[in-house]
Amino acid sequence: xxxxxxxxxxxxxxxxxxxxxxxxxxxxxxxxxxxxxxxxxxxxxxxxxxxxxxxxxxxxxxxxxxxxxxxx
Numbered sequence: 610x611x612x613x614x615x616x617x618x619x620x621x622x623x624x625x626x627x628x629x630x631x632x633x634x635x636x637x638x639x640x641x642x643x644x645x646x647x648x649x650x651x652x653x654x655x656x657x658x659x660x661x662x663x664x665x666x667x668x669x670x671x672x673x674x675x676x677x678x679x680x681x
Contacts, residue, residue, distance in 0.1 A: 617678065624671065
């Protein structure tokens with residue numbers, strides 16, 4: 610049982626680390642996007658929409674994992 614929790618914590622730690630890295634990357638992109646796409650305003654909403662979807666899907670996966678852990 611202890612080993613299971615250690616493995617679970619390791620997986621959770623790596624997931625949190627990757628989410629943190631992704632958030633940094635997304636933030637960096639978000640900061641640059643308006644500058645890059647100032648001349649292509651019609652493209653901006655599409656990019657924004659994609660990032661929102663990616664962020665939401667990651668968030669849902671994270672919540673799902675937390676739910677599984679809380680039920681164990």
